[in-house]
Amino acid sequence: MEDTYRTLAAPSDEVLLKEKSSKFFGYAFPVESEEEIRSALDNIRKQHPTARHWCYAWQLGTTDIRYRANDDGEPSHTAGTPIYGQIQSFGVTNVLVIVARYFGGIKLGAGGLIVAYRETARMALEASDIIEKTIESRMEIRVSYKDLNRVMRAVRENRLTICEQDMTEDCRLVVACRKRDENAVFEIFNSMFGIDVKIQKLAVKKRHPYNKFPTRSKM
Structure with a gap:
């Protein structure tokens, strides 16, 4: 892909x-x-x-x-x-x-x-x-604290990037992988008992609008 x-x-x-x-x-x-x-x-x-x-x-x-x-x-x-x-x-x-x-x-x-x-x-x-640039796929993972170690081990082994994490109640992570690896990575987490995973829609990252003019050429 x-x-x-x-x-x-x-x-x-x-x-x-x-x-x-x-x-x-x-x-x-x-x-x-x-x-x-x-x-x-x-x-x-x-x-x-x-x-x-x-x-x-x-x-x-x-x-x-x-x-x-x-x-x-x-x-x-x-x-x-x-x-x-x-x-x-x-x-x-x-x-x-x-x-x-x-x-x-x-x-x-x-x-x-x-x-x-x-x-x-x-x-x-x-x-x-x-x-x-590489197109990324992002997945949201919800997991209880007792199963968190399994998830983090898979994140490390597959060299995934943690984009977001929320540990206030149960654990919620958003991880990123290359688009071509999306199906394989999804199956890794989907096959884990007690783990809820879903693929997020690609989101546009907001950046600061350009407020500096490009370098002027000589007239």
């Missing part, structure tokens, strides 16, 4: 494409929620308050894919779609790419816009550190 995916290690540096007096500033961000996407967009709009357009595309998920491409007033499919095409071309997910355009007074036409937005998105992703 494939249980890895490609994403960005950190926000890219700012990139700049100039085309017939128009300027296209590009940025790529790793994101894990639509909340983070909105925050990054708000920051770029504040950084470029006089830009004519703030076009973007994003993709979230590893199995259940969600995505959006936004032209922000440019002719249909001339901005968001070519930006999203580069996300697909680089094979990354949990990624947002934004391109802020300053209009230079010369119209580029549909073909020119497609090329400009595509190339700016490509430059932003090329300026990013692309890494491979």
Whole structure:
């Protein structure tokens, strides 16, 4: 089972494409929620308050894919779609790419816009550190104190990560393993008498929204 995916290690540096007096500033961000996407967009709009357009595309998920491409007033499919095409071309997910355009007074036409937005998105992703991450499966285990040692031994032997634990009444643990090992690990605990185990739905980890702008390129 494939249980890895490609994403960005950190926000890219700012990139700049100039085309017939128009300027296209590009940025790529790793994101894990639509909340983070909105925050990054708000920051770029504040950084470029006089830009004519703030076009973007994003993709979230590893199995259940969600995505959006936004032209922000440019002719249909001339901005968001070519930006999203580069996300697909680089094979990354949990990624947002934004391109802020300053209009230079010369119209580029549909073909020119497609090329400009595509190339700016490509430059932003090329300026990013692309890494491979492992997809995790999490399991919630409920066990009495008298059986806790058996559970902890299995956790150690299978090199599982304890993500949460609550020992206030009976014991509750949340452990993580690689997605490809999910069935085998589940059976280990499910076969133990007196142990209640269930697989959790994949949860998006909340992170602090990016509030620092990427490094500016030279004009």
